[in-house]
Amino acid sequence: MSxxxxxALARNALSGHDRWxxxxxxxxxxSNYDAIIVGGGGHGLATAYYLxxxxxxTRVAVLEKGYIGSGNVGRNTTIVRSDYxxxxxxxxxxxxxxxxxxxxxxxxxxxxxxxxxxxALAHDPGGFDGLARRGNIMRLNGIDAELLERAEVEKLxxxxxxxxxxxxxxxxxLLQRRAGTxxxxxxxxGYARAADAFGVEIxxxxxxxxxxxxxxxxxxxxxxxxxxxxxKTAIAVAGxxxxxxxxxxxxLPVESHVLQAFVSEPIKPMVHHVVGSGAGDLFYxxxxxxxxxxxxxxxxxxxxxxxxxALPTVRTVAECAVALIPAASRLRLLRHWGGIQDMTPxxxxxICRTQITGLYLNGGWxxxxxxxxxxxxxxxxxxxxxxxxxxLNRCYSLDRFETGAELDEFGIGNWxxxx
Amino acid sequence: MSPMLLLxxxxxxxxxxxxxxxGGDAGKPRPSLxxxxxxxxxxxxFLFDNPKGAxxxxxxxxxxxxxxxxxxxxxxxQEIAGSTPARDARTAP
Numbered sequence: 001m002s003x004x005x006x007x008a009l010a011r012n013a014l015s016g017h018d019r020w021x022x023x024x025x026x027x028x029x030x031s032n033y034d035a036i037i038v039g040g041g042g043h044g045l046a047t048a049y050y051l052x053x054x055x056x057x058t059r060v061a062v063l064e065k066g067y068i069g070s071g072n073v074g075r076n077t078t079i080v081r082s083d084y085x086x087x088x089x090x091x092x093x094x095x096x097x098x099x100x101x102x103x104x105x106x107x108x109x110x111x112x113x114x115x116x117x118x119x120a121l122a123h124d125p126g127g128f129d130g131l132a133r134r135g136n137i138m139r140l141n142g143i144d145a146e147l148l149e150r151a152e153v154e155k156l157x158x159x160x161x162x163x164x165x166x167x168x169x170x171x172x173x174l175l176q177r178r179a180g181t182x183x184x185x186x187x188x189x190g191y192a193r194a195a196d197a198f199g200v201e202i203x204x205x206x207x208x209x210x211x212x213x214x215x216x217x218x219x220x221x222x223x224x225x226x227x228x229x230x231x232k233t234a235i236a237v238a239g240x241x242x243x244x245x246x247x248x249x250x251x252l253p254v255e256s257h258v259l260q261a262f263v264s265e266p267i268k269p270m271v272h273h274v275v276g277s278g279a280g281d282l283f284y285x286x287x288x289x290x291x292x293x294x295x296x297x298x299x300x301x302x303x304x305x306x307x308x309x310a311l312p313t314v315r316t317v318a319e320c321a322v323a324l325i326p327a328a329s330r331l332r333l334l335r336h337w338g339g340i341q342d343m344t345p346x347x348x349x350x351i352c353r354t355q356i357t358g359l360y361l362n363g364g365w366x367x368x369x370x371x372x373x374x375x376x377x378x379x380x381x382x383x384x385x386x387x388x389x390x391x392l393n394r395c396y397s398l399d400r401f402e403t404g405a406e407l408d409e410f411g412i413g414n415w416x417x418x419x
Numbered sequence: 420m421s422p423m424l425l426l427x428x429x430x431x432x433x434x435x436x437x438x439x440x441x442g443g444d445a446g447k448p449r450p451s452l453x454x455x456x457x458x459x460x461x462x463x464x465f466l467f468d469n470p471k472g473a474x475x476x477x478x479x480x481x482x483x484x485x486x487x488x489x490x491x492x493x494x495x496x497q498e499i500a501g502s503t504p505a506r507d508a509r510t511a512p
Contacts, residue, residue, distance in 0.1 A: 242469035253465040256494070302441040305471045305495045311422045312437040345465055401465040402457065414467070415443070 001197035004108055023189060024196035029203050032229035033061045035384055036221055037236055038208045038244060040064025042073035042370065043362055044236035045191035046377020052198035055385035060200045063223060065207040069188040072239055072369060075339040077261050077284065077296050079274050080371040081118045081179030085137040086409045088395030094143050095392055096375030097178060103374060109190030111182050118179035118274040119157060123168045131174040148173045159270055159325055167323040168279035180274060181286055187373060211248045218248065218359040234360040234384050239340040241363035248356060253345055253401055254364050255414040257299040258338040260309035262317060264331040266291030283320035292334060295321055299343065309338035341365060343414035348407035351380050351393040360384050361398065366412060427502050430484040442477025445489045471495050477505060
């Protein structure tokens with residue numbers, strides 16, 4: 001792999017930028033590997049990278065049905081944060097944020113991690129107490145958190161509605177300064193390039209159509225490009241986890257739901273942080289480098305594989321935006337899209353072995369897949385290489401609903417209709 | 420594929436899905452209350468077929484007749500194949 005550097009940039013500028021090497025190869029699949037990763041999204045690529053970097057496993061294939069960056073890794077609102085307070089979540093997401101902080105250097109690829117701070121707004125006294133408690137738990141775990149009074153919030157975010165008529169009065173906020181955003185496709189490309197440099201083979205346009213079985217053991221996969229054997233097969237296809245796991249005979253605590261996101265026309269810099277609110281409904285907002293306001297809300301509320309959202313959610317999210325930011329009423333929406341995400345009953349993911357030997361599961365990401373990408377790959381690689389969960393992902397097991405060890409951090413899940 | 424589902428309520432006729440509350444998978448018969456095996460209840464409560472295609476599901480017409488319906492919807496195309504009153508569709512344990 002030729003390193004990216006200022007010198008390389010200058011050298012390639014002289015040759016008109018037409019001599020940059022491919023960022024990763026395009027190999028034909030071999031007949032067998034030490035590990036197969038099904039799904040070339042952010043999590044699958046990160047897993048392949050950490051298998052090679054942390055565990056010395058380089059005979060690894062990543063099988064991607066489409067092309068790299070075509071799935072949810074390029075379809076999210078790019079927020080990274082670690083404001084978690086329940087059970088194993090706190091340590092896991094903080095580990096992820098620590099990896100985010102050094103990721104551009106680790107991968108030699110600018111993932112544009114921007115620690116612009118995440119501000120969670122409180123709109124009532126109970127909400128403010130809740131944020132204080134969350135902040136205290138974060139600080140006890142060595143994670144940065146600052147509780148802001150209303151006047152401090154007004155100084156940081158002057159564009160919100162602080163008037164007496166405000167639909168959602170602002171009492172204060174919790175600020176995590178190290179939280180922020182990163183460029184989503186750069187994360188996929190960076191992990192792909194760095195994994196490829198270790199010898200990992202990234203095979204695009206290769207759909208897994210079945211699992212090869214020997215009793216209770218998975219011995220490889222059937223694909224649209226032939227049979228590929230491996231003693232370790234790892235699923236990382238969040239959004240379509242049930243569909244792929246079904247091929248192996250697994251029925252999971254997962255439903256697929258559509259989550260919509262929105263980008264406005266570009267405006268001058270106004271929103272300098274990531275802003276979150278749970279007032280009317282869930283609402284989160286940031287501003288891209290191009291100037292568009294990026295925002296989103298809840299899932300549509302019924303299971304769906306249609307990558308298109310329903311209008312009632314568009315209206316709810318737009319109402320939240322205008323209620324919090326009156327100036328947003330003048331903005332036109334430039335783009336709006338729906339992505340399919342796994343929702344689990346407690347809103348937490350799975351990174352674990354399964355009841356089938358040689359088959360590993362990563363999925364159930366529920367709104368929070370992007371920020372988890374580095375730690376997800378890091379711990380999933382450990383689970384695959386050592387055949388046991390790491391301390392950081394032991395809480396994300398498949399049997400937690402049976403044992404009563406649910407991780408219900410935000411009261412979200414696939415059962416929105418019961419909330 | 421419509422940006423708003425049009426659900427055929429057997430009592431009120433076709434209505435926007437924003438008049439309804441979703442009630443989840445209707446394809447899972449509830450175990451008998453005498454059932455004491457934890458695994459049976461776990462599977463009933465927590466596991467989902469989550470099909471990519473035809474799906475039978477509950478909807479309640481909260482802003483209309485308030486009746487519960489069982490609707491058959493395609494989760495990939497959002498086509499609605501039909502609906503029946505839930506009381507008629509109920510499956511015995």
